[in-house]
Amino acid sequence: MLNKISKIHVFTIAISSFLTACGDGGDNTQSSNFTPTTISGTAVDFYLKNADIKFDDCENTSIKTDANGHFSFTTTAACSESALTITGGIDIGTNLPFTGTLKFKKMDLKNLKNGTLVVSPLTSLEYFLEKAGQSNQLNTILKNLALNNINNISQFDPAKDGDAHTMAVVFIFQQLATQIEDRLQTINKDNGSTVFTQEQAAQITFDALISQLSTQPLFTAGSAKIDSEVLKSIVNKAIEIAKAQMNDPNNTIDPTFTDQVSSNIIAVSTAIDSIAQNGGTGANLLAELQKNPSLLETITETLKSPVYSDFFLANYDIAAIKASSETHPLHINSKNLSDTLAVQFKLANAKSELDDTVTLAFKLNGGNSAYHENLNIIFNNIQVKFNNQGSIVSAKILKNTVINVSSSSRKIQQLQFSVPEDTVISSNGKIFLNDLIPINSYINTLPIGSLVQVTVYIIPSAYTINPQLNLSQEKITIGNLTLKGSALTAYFKLS
Known part of the structure; x- marks a missing residue:
């Protein structure tokens, strides 16, 4: 499993789903002298369809971008000033x-101005700078990004x-x-829950970028082309901040x-730069990228x-x-039936050899x-090695x-025991725990003919479970230990 897939961000979202009100829309939310204003927006990271736009300062108010990445909304007396957060959706x-x-x-x-706004990585930068009380650093950072001629980020x-x-x-x-952000959200606690929310991961990321x-x-x-040493200093700073906030060696x-x-960002910056060197407008770069499917695939x-x-x-x-x-x-x-404790x-x-620590849990009824x-x-602390x-x-x-076991069977009931030595539990690409x-x-x-319901829980540490597998999030409890993980249930009949 997984929780999440990487991101690729497409660069412009224009304007056109409709929100009739940020409050409840009733007459009691409108002051007698309030005039509603329709706002058009563009979300930038290439165009995002079906993305969620949350009005942070208007309770329970959100809209979505349409199939072309456009959105619009109408202000009300209850919702005329707000920060925005955009997540989810598909990069078209x-x-x-x-x-x-x-x-x-x-x-x-x-x-x-003009009733329009653009939500982009640059407005994210401005947002986190203001939150940190460092708005005066905006021009310096824009200069260090080689972006010197932007007069109004909210319109750019x-x-x-x-x-x-x-x-x-x-x-x-x-x-x-x-x-x-993606990798910060793969860090799990011992009980399988994530250490950082998406909001916290974004905060840590931009704190590192700003620093x-x-x-x-x-x-x-x-x-x-990105400077590899500066790139590494940013990532290492994010890890440093994350460790300080976790304050937990486990x-x-x-x-x-x-x-x-x-390695990922260096490869992407090299590929994009090869097109950018041809000059032209931002629209030209996007068009050239779409006309070069092999480069886009890379x-x-x-x-x-x-x-x-x-x-x-x-x-x-x-x-x-x-x-x-x-x-x-x-x-x-x-x-x-013992093979129900054998998983693959x-x-x-993967792209390279990788390691992860996985917790696997099972319920058999x-x-x-x-x-x-x-x-x-x-089963905690399963060390897994993957090839490229x-x-x-x-x-x-x-x-x-420590392995935790409980059962209604009088022969087992509740057990907790330690593995006496490092124990290999794999063969031919499978993990055997039986x-x-x-x-x-x-x-x-x-007895023969019994129906056995088997639920397996997967809790990885470093990587996520593909959301396209559509696994549910469920809890398992043994004694005082409760874990939450991606769960999959199978039904077997004994023969």
Whole structure:
């Protein structure tokens, strides 16, 4: 599993879904002298369709961009001043989910120039600078981004108003922010919950960007090629801030964090710069990118984050598992029921050898109309190595790792024991956990013909689970230990 996919940000969103009111729309929200104003907006990171636009200072008020990335709204007496946050949606330039965050600082919306606004990576920068009380650093950072001729950020559309170099710079800036945010959101607590919310990840990311770009340029002179040393200093600063905020040695950060973000952004900036060097407008750069599918594919593939996919349980793939039910169970021999503790998955978009620490948990509820037994197990601290194709190379549980077991069976009931030594639990790309606990004591209690419902919980540390797998988020509790993870349920009939 996964929680989230990488981001690619397309560069302009124009204007056209409709919000009739930011309050409840009734007469009691309108003061007698209030005149509603319709505002048109553009969200920039290439065009975002179906993105969520939240009015931060207007309770429960949000709208979406339309299929072309346009949005509009009408102010009310209850909602005429607000900051904006844009998340979600699909980048129509790359057809990838937008997983980043765009911000627009709190403004008097009814008095915007021309009734229009542009929400972009630059307005995000302005938002976080103001929040940090460092608005006076804006011009310095814009200069260090080689963006010296922007008079009004809230009205500036890089695709329409900027040249090719400007658009390339803003695009790469957003990709860098998104890459850092994505990886910060893969850090999990021991109980499987994420350490940082999307809002917190964005705050840490821009704190790091502001810290470093206040004193040094991000790009090499005259190009959109990123300075590799400055890039690494930004990522390392984000990690430093994250560690300070976590203040918990048990919450680990992937040691390849910096190298992965750096290599991805360097590759993307080199590719974009190759087009930007041809000159022209921001629109020209976008057009040239769309006319070069091989280059566009290189960029999109580079920016994809590793995600968990291709899940198997007891040799059944995810499609068969999801299709199973109480009335249409999968058939399994009782001798093979222990294979329900054998799992296999892959990391899509791996690109290189990768490591992760995974928690796996299982709930087995089996029996017939006259008899029923359950078995719950939590396996922490599973160290998994993947090759550059994303397949499992090896997996082991480290010495002294605690395994928690509970069961209604009198032969098991509740157990908690430590692994006496580092134990290899993988073979041929699969993880086998059935030898670590007395599962046969449970299986032998179930009569032939029993229906067994098996739910597996997957809680990775460094990488997310592909949201396209549509796994639910569920909890499992054994004693005082409660974990929450992506869950998948299968139904088996013993034969």
